[in-house]
Structures are given as C-alpha cells and as structure tokens.
Amino acid sequence: MKKVAILGAGKIGRAVAALLDSTGDYDVTLADGVASVAASASIGLENTLGVEMKLDDNSAMKDVLDGKDAVVSCLPFACNPRVAELALRYGLHYLDLTEDVAVTRRVRELAKNADCAFIPQCGLAPGFITITACHLIKKLDTIDRLKMRVGALPLYPANMLRYNLTWSTDGLINEYGNLCEVIHRGKRQEVLPLEGLETLIVDGTDYEAFNTSGGLGTLCDTLEGKVNSLDYKSIRYPGHQELIRFLMNDLRLNDDRETLKRIFERALPTTFQDVIVIYVSATGEANGRYVEHTYAHSIPHQVIDGRSWTGIQITTAAGITGVLDLLLVDEKLPQKGFIRQEEIDYDLFLKNRFGRYYARTNEILA
DSSP: OEEEEEEOOSHHHHHHHHHHHHHSSEEEEEEESSHHHHHHHTTTOTTEEEEEOOTTOHHHHHHHHTTOSEEEEOSOGGGHHHHHHHHHHHTOEEEEOOOOHHHHHHHHHHHTTOSSEEEOOOBTTTBHHHHHHHHHHTTOSEEEEEEEEEEEEESSOOSTTOOOBOSOHHHHHHHHHSOEEEEETTEEEEEOTTOSOEEEEETTEEEEEEEOSSTTTTHHHHHTTTEEEEEEEEEEOTTHHHHHHIIIIISOGGGOHHHHHHHHHHHSOBOSOEEEEEEEEEEEEETTEEEEEEEEEEEEOEEETTEEEOHHHHHHHHHHHHHHHHHHTSOOSOSSEEOOGGGSOHHHHHHSTTGGGGOOGGGOOO
C-alpha cells in the first residue's frame, strides 16, 4: 500500500481521504490542527488514521510525515510553503490545491533541489481545467484564443447575490480582489478582477463570467508567445458581478478583507446542494480552417460509496487524487522535479479511477 499524509481534514481533505481509502491501495494519515476534527473525518474509513497536526512543530510533523510516500496539502494556501519545505526535508512527493501565484513560485523554487515530484495546483481551477485546455489546443495548428471558465454555484440560489459559500472564503476573496494574469496579443499582462463581463450558456442555463485571479495556474508561462489570447473567468448567475463590484470597489472592502470575510460568512450560508460548471473553448486554425473545440460540463453534488459529497468536494478531490494516483500507482508522471498541470495527459486522467468523475457521458471509458 502507498502511504500518504493528508494535511487538513476540512471539506476537501476528508473527501480526498474517503476516495483514497475506498480503493484499498492507500494507507492514509489524515492530520488536522484540531484532533477531534481529524478523528471525526476518519470515522468509517478502514485504512485512514486521524491524527493531530502541529505544523510549526518539527518533531510533531516528523511523526506525521516520516515514512510516507507523499504528502497532500488541503490546508489554506498560506500554509503550503511550509508543507513543501517539509516534503523536501523528508523526501516526499508533494501535491497541493493552491491558486496563489506566489505560493506556486515558492514551490517551484523548492522543487529545484528535490528528488521527488512537486505538483501544485491539482484541484479544479487550476488543475483539471488546465489539463482540459492543453488537450483542446493540441487539436489546433495555431492557437488564437483560449477561454477557461469555472463556477461553483448553488443549485437553488435564494439571495440577491445568487450565491452560497461552497469553498474557502479566503480563496473566494482572493479571486475577486487580486490582479488577474492574461495573455493579450501574445504577451502576458495583468488585468483588473471583476472586469470583462460576458454571458454564456451551459446545459441550457444562462450565466455570466468575469475576470478572477489564479485560475490559469502556470499556463501564462507555458503559452506566452504561442497563443494570441488567454484568460480565465469565474462563472456566476447573472447579476452577481455588479453586486460584488459594489462591495469590493465602491465600499472599498477589497482593502478590508477581514470585514468582507465576516460579512460573507455571516450572511451567505453554506450549501451542500451545488453544481460545478466548467467551460473551456479553444479557437484557432486546423488544416487551413478556423475552428473551435469546446469542453462544457456541469457536475452536481452526488452520493459516492454511500456518502453524500458536494460538487466542489468531488471535483477538487478527484483532481488531486487523480494526479496522485497517476504519480504513485500508475507511474505515468515524472517522479522528480516541478510538474505542471500542463504535463498531465487528458485521456490518461479521465481513464483514472478518480479522474473519471470529470468524464462526460460520451467520454466514460472502461
């Protein structure tokens, strides 16, 4: 069995543990800063041990990480540089879910001296959406525009924002408040968040989308000079962007994010009935014609192995467990150094027992 430490037993960490545990191929240590949370999250899992984690205590972390094959960070993004440093110290493969650009840069620096794999940004966006985008552009001789759109939305919105909290509030505010990387006319630029409003239809439902940060991962590094236009936008129900701009810009809460976080967490309930909306479009020339290739899919909350999971739990956990499985069990990924999501093959990912949760009906493979 492969020995894996999962750090963070929140919504995503417990989903990652459950998916790995169900295979019987993984011996999982699920660690959290609160011992009772780790213990609760491991109940009913045969191959998972819940333990307390003290991230700033070297001796305690040695007990958690020593002898493991890999460490999976499901902690807030600010913790990940510390986790990556520990992975390097103990010679473990490292995977995380970060969207933060600065964190990824630090992970890449650490990977230069690593004899194992360092794979950040393994979730949904960046993560699976990056894998999909690279799959679509392979069908083109020249790339004009690559559009990447993702939304984690309530199935039954009942407030003016038409939104519920489905994942990290800090991550959400970073998306709305930080500058966004794009490629425009072949060159990398930074643009303002909450701009670039557009409309789109996925599975018969009308949505809007607008600039948010972090979703491109390392794609600007990879595609600068190779694509005319590249951008990432978050999908929301119509009307959301106008109200968020009022909060972030007009009321200047982008400069007081702790207050904004308190407002969101007091006023916006968490929902377990959500849907993940994914839209990727690649346009360019192929065989002398201007063509477009598109991936569009909606993934709702569902029951897996008798447990109910939200859409964001399924897609995020499937993203990182799929990559981990390709690395440790299938051995289809490089075993050392910094690995970008762009290096992961789309078809191999969908064939994987975890990656298959992203497959559309016509892509389900035996």
